[in-house]
Amino acid sequence: MKNQNTKNHFMEGAKDSLPIVIGYFSVSFTFGIMAAKAGFSPWIATLISITNVTSAGQFAGLTLMVAQASYLEIFLTELVINLRYGLMSLSLSQRLSDSVTTGKRLLIAFANTDEIFAVSVSKPHKVTSAYMAGLEIFPILGWTAGTLSGAVATSLLPPFVQSALGVALYGMFIAIVLPPARAHRPIALVSLLAAVLSLSFTYLPGLNRISAGFSIILCTLIAAGVGAFFWPIPDNKEDDS
């Protein structure tokens, strides 16, 4: 009975990961092309992807490696760009079922990406380690395989297909945010505030000097903080099931 449950959760996770796999393949394909163009072998490009599993961090890392940057620069850049994962892990820590042990948390953390985090917290109930395993394995494989393919065959997809796939992940984000935003006004207001802040950090003079990674952290902290201050959620809203 327990095995059956584990299998079901794994399959559910695997099914939910399908759009992520497709999105990752196309993004990491681009990463593979960029790494190849920067003079790295397919092996190195693939190694970067399978050990890091992060888009923005890898693209930035590539630029720094080409420039032969110092270790401190690389460390600080990765820290700032990826600090949002800290927030996501904190949020995810409250969504994992009580049965998830420390050992399993060590594994789950490895691939807590934007998209995997987004899908796992969009579930109406807490998630198990089997679900997370199903949700993470295939995107990791897709991410790695995409990098390898991109590095090996530098331009397989026609440009218009690559261009169209560029919106796939954002389309997914929109599909995650809108339904709850429609049902709960505070979520809509928090999202709207995040959008306004993000636009300001991108376009307003002065503010636009803040890096993209840091801007996402600030937008998240401010918008979620304002939401928690003005519209605290009633207790017991999210029950374990």
Place this chain on the structure above:
Amino acid sequence: MKIYCYIALMAITTYLIRVIPLVLFQKEIHSPFVKSFLYYVPYACLTAMTIPAIFTATQSPVSAACGFVVAVLLGWNKKSLPVVAGFACIAVMIAEAVLRHI
């Protein structure tokens, strides 16, 4: 050899950021403010990552805007993730095909 040190440094930094909060906070947090804050984090974070980045994700802001509008319409009507993402891509393809011919 230096390249492997670079990669290891990137990987370890990224992993530590992801793993520390996940292992440290295993108990349920009871502070209403922190709970509410974490409840809003995904929506704030995903929105900030989408806007305005989506508008520069394709060959032209016009085609990206078409993908954005389609995604918003379908997402608003609670369509599933693959449907929203897929039709957003198709909208971009159609928009770029039209743009090439005018």
